[in-house]
Amino acid sequence: MRLVVLGANGQIGRELTRSLTPLGDVVALDRAGCDLARLDMIPGVVHNTRPDVLVNAAGYTAVDKAETDEALATLVNGTAPGVIAHEARKVGALLVHYSTDYVFDGAKAAPYVEDDPPSPLNAYGRGKLAGERAIGAAGGDHLILRTSWVFAARGHNFLRTMLRLARERDELRVVSDQVGAPTWARDIADATAEVIRLAQRERGGRQFNSELLHMTAAGAASWHGFAQAIFDGASDRIASRPTLRAIATEDFPTPARRPKNSQLCCDRLRERFGVTLPQWTSGLERCLADLRADAKEP
Numbered sequence: 261m262r263l264v265v266l267g268a269n270g271q272i273g274r275e276l277t278r279s280l281t282p283l284g285d286v287v288a289l290d291r292a293g294c295d296l297a298r299l300d301m302i303p304g305v306v307h308n309t310r311p312d313v314l315v316n317a318a319g320y321t322a323v324d325k326a327e328t329d330e331a332l333a334t335l336v337n338g339t340a341p342g343v344i345a346h347e348a349r350k351v352g353a354l355l356v357h358y359s360t361d362y363v364f365d366g367a368k369a370a371p372y373v374e375d376d377p378p379s380p381l382n383a384y385g386r387g388k389l390a391g392e393r394a395i396g397a398a399g400g401d402h403l404i405l406r407t408s409w410v411f412a413a414r415g416h417n418f419l420r421t422m423l424r425l426a427r428e429r430d431e432l433r434v435v436s437d438q439v440g441a442p443t444w445a446r447d448i449a450d451a452t453a454e455v456i457r458l459a460q461r462e463r464g465g466r467q468f469n470s471e472l473l474h475m476t477a478a479g480a481a482s483w484h485g486f487a488q489a490i491f492d493g494a495s496d497r498i499a500s501r502p503t504l505r506a507i508a509t510e511d512f513p514t515p516a517r518r519p520k521n522s523q524l525c526c527d528r529l530r531e532r533f534g535v536t537l538p539q540w541t542s543g544l545e546r547c548l549a550d551l552r553a554d555a556k557e558p
């Protein structure tokens with residue numbers, strides 16, 4: 261099987277390159293290999309790489325910047341996925357694509373299910389929702405995996421920001437009224453590999469249905485609770501632990517509005533593929549162990 265990964269330099273993309281290797285030949289393309297802002301580049305890339313499975317882990321992920329850069333965010337997150345899906349269909353490839361909890365407004369009192377009506381609060385969420393719809397409209401075999409609050413040992417993420425700020429500040433104010441599931445990129449990549457393995461089997465038996473599925477770690481936390489767990493787990497890396505203060509969203513204004521409830525119900529993923537991601541606390545523990553191992557390398 262030939263698997264092509266777009267966005268191979270991102271948090272999820274880097275982990276996918278590793279997790280997908282047991283399934284076949286992996287072709288990992290970074291932005292230079294396939295720039296989604298250049299729609300004319302996409303057909304040639306798909307045609308030349310001839311994937312059986314195409315995984316799109318590329319995305320415009322700067323949520324606040326997207327507010328003033330919506331045209332580019334929408335091109336990359338909304339339009340390009342439709343072109344990718346169209347090209348994947350032409351070569352008979354399964355398209356796996358990632359979307360986000362930010363398609364919801366967060367007003368629901370329980371975890372969101374796939375059929376809940378989306379209502380994004382920000383430009384990033386609007387672009388991602390457009391991407392989901394464009395993939396559906398292309399009509400090829402696809403799986404859209406909505407995930408949330410991704411962290412990894414490398415890249416831009418909350419875990420790394422907290423570890424840096426802990427070295428720079430005595431006190432940190434962190435929002436405690438937004439709740440979601442912090443999800444380790446490696447757990448997403450491993451779960452994606454299993455989903456692809458089973459989906460390809462379904463396709464072989466002509467029993468495959470394209471679907472939108474929620475895929476996050478189990479459990480939930482606020483950003484404040486996540487920060488607390490990071491400082492508990494990384495106490496060996498932090499010389500003097502800063503005081504953590506819980507604040508309300510209103511006290512930490514950002515260009516993009518964010519949902520208060522980001523929790524996604526992942527029952528459908530479990531029911532179809534038997535896949536459940538570990539608790540977010542377990543992902544954090546293993547990611548911190550990875551960071552420690554990296555630090556020990558000469």
Ligand SMILES: NC(=O)c1ccc[n+]([C@@H]2O[C@H](COP(=O)([O-])OP(=O)(O)OC[C@H]3O[C@@H](n4cnc5c(N)ncnc54)[C@H](OP(=O)(O)O)[C@@H]3O)[C@@H](O)[C@H]2O)c1
Pocket residue numbers: 267268269270271272273290291294295296297298316317318319320321336358359360361388406407408409410411415416
């Ligand atoms: N991060 C989260 O919390 C989160 C939550 C829910 C869903 N998601 C979704 O999960 C997917 C992967 O996210 P991630 O956390 O791995 O993001 P990430 O670490 O920011 O990686 C995104 C990758 O996309 C690449 N990229 C950006 N613009 C591109 C373009 N025009 N053409 C080609 N590549 C481009 C970036 O390339 P460079 O390395 O060159 O910048 C980067 O390697 C995205 O679809 C995202 O929307 C993420």
